[in-house]
Amino acid sequence: MDTFAIPRSVEWRETHITILNQQKLPLATEYIDLHTLEDVYDAIASLKVRGAPAIGITAAYGLALAASHYKAETVHEFHSRLKQDRDYLASARPTAVNLVWALDRLTAAAKDAASVNEAKTALIHEAIRIQIEDEDVCRRIGEHALSLFRPGDRVMTICNAGSIATARYGTALAPFYLAKEKGIELSVYALETRPVLQGARLTAWELMQAGVDVTLITDNMAAQTIKAKGIRAIIVGADRIAQNGDTANKIGTFGLALLAKSFGIPFYVAAPLSTIDLATKTGADIPIEERHPDEVTHLAGVRVAPEGVNVYNPAFDVTPNELITAIITEKGIVRGSYSAALPALFAKEEQHETI
Template sequence: MNIPQSVIWEHGSIRLLDQRKLPHVTHYLTLQTVPAVFDAIKSLAVRGAPAIGIAAAFGVALSALNHPSDDIDEVKEQVLIDSGYLSQSRPTAVNLFWALNRMNEVVIAAPTADSLRENVLAEALAIQKEDEDVCRAIGEHALPLFNDGDHVMTICNAGSIATAKYGTALAPFFLSKERGINLSVFACETRPVFQGARLTTWELMQAGVDVTLITDSMAAHTMKTKNISAVITGADRVAANGDSANKIGTFGLAVLAKSFGIPFYIAAPLSTFDLDTPNGDAIPIEERDPTEITEVNGMRVAPEGVAVFNPAFDVAPADLITGIITEKGVIAPNERDIAALFS
């Protein structure tokens, strides 16, 4: 089974699957500078909260390697500046800040310039390996929630290329394929940049998973007519009370699932939880370039001058979420159970 990967450290540089070109071209960028990593994150060449964090962690490693001074204070100062710069690339995905804070701690603790360079690379590799293990654990906990023959809906792309491997929301489908369990996926196209159509369908097909593409506006009709048994999505940030931010359209699926009596699950690693954010109202929602809506593949489809509202995310309230699937198991989306994960 072919499970693609999006971020690879190789020979002192980052090999990054350019997700903007999928599914037509499978192309890996070679990133050797911090600005190149920033641009890759900002432009969605790499996307998915865990993959963004991994790419940023390797960006810190590049920063250290690109400043060969023996002066530990000088190297620390520059690497921390570069880390702060990378933190400005995307505002919503908390994994970005989680990974950079973890890297910053390693930078600050390093006694020498050489040990700093060695330790930050080791830490970035550890973050990547841990995420792969976490994603597999999420898949193991999610799989018992589904039965052989189930039809499951998802939105956006929370798969292998959004993480180190396996993904979050897509992890159970890869594991089901390994074990001969038949699960069918109905993937929303995910406007405005079609991450479901371009990425989720592509990577599930690579692994031989049964997947059917629908437009976002077909979700209700599909739930009614195609015997959808559950909805599972990823998250870019989970607030302390269980409210969960994910790609725009997730909130709508949660409302529909509630109406149809269908379980609605969020799959997210502990690194996506933000206990400092009390609820969904406090989650910053990124608004993106209007051309993502007014153009398709560079061709204008809307009138010139039309006003555009283009939020990249919305928030599914905790009371619409059946359970949050983490590497530690499935929990109820409430402040008590979430706090217990970190106690």
């Protein structure tokens, strides 16, 4: 049986994009087609597609799709329209850096095109390349992360940094898929991840599909679970990592890092280089998206809080670098002074590309 027989979250169909509607999981496996730039914007903003790498892939395809319909007569006119659409998609979710990274990579790929048709082709090819590269990147992250665990370990995670949040394998969940592939027993304790329940709806679902041993807990059970179940480590994904290692991830991550320090267990962040934003110096510079109060006051469309109550609903928090044991990337495991080590990863990447 194919351990990884899990639906892909994003697929390019030439005339449209097909995505797995993550809002419907786990009760229904529904695919929807995106035909317009507005469809793509809505899918990202409304969390039909989510996970920083998957958002970037979808946005890249969305920009390429929109550009394929431009009636521009000159390359200058084409790029003017492309910038407008790039800026529009970039505003869909402000915290995940992969969104802007993917859009900027596409615009750069078309920059030197000699004709409108050449520019359109360059955009499509670059979007496809981003997805292919992400699958390889995620597997390499998984291999590095797996080296940190021992057979039989119990590991905690929050939100969904898995296969459906990326091209394949995921980031924080990648080592569990690879462990399953290699016959190594690992157990996962997944926080439900209020208020949108990505852990309960998505992480639990996809790990069960792959036959990974997963136990679901509510967010406020984390400390007791670490103590009672002998959790050996916590591993999470990331939506943006600042130059100094401060990491923005799903709300609740900071609290887990504090618990890890209290219990003396390692706290790992797994993310590709594309999530590291060297232009953002510290976590204080990361914009934190605040979402609609209904996500907190309602469950499955049913109100569970009083009418008119004040609501604070940040989608992310920032974990200070000093609480992070290591950052796991496709280029290896980084520890210590992140301000020096993270830029060094990009220097190695640039050196490799010139060879």
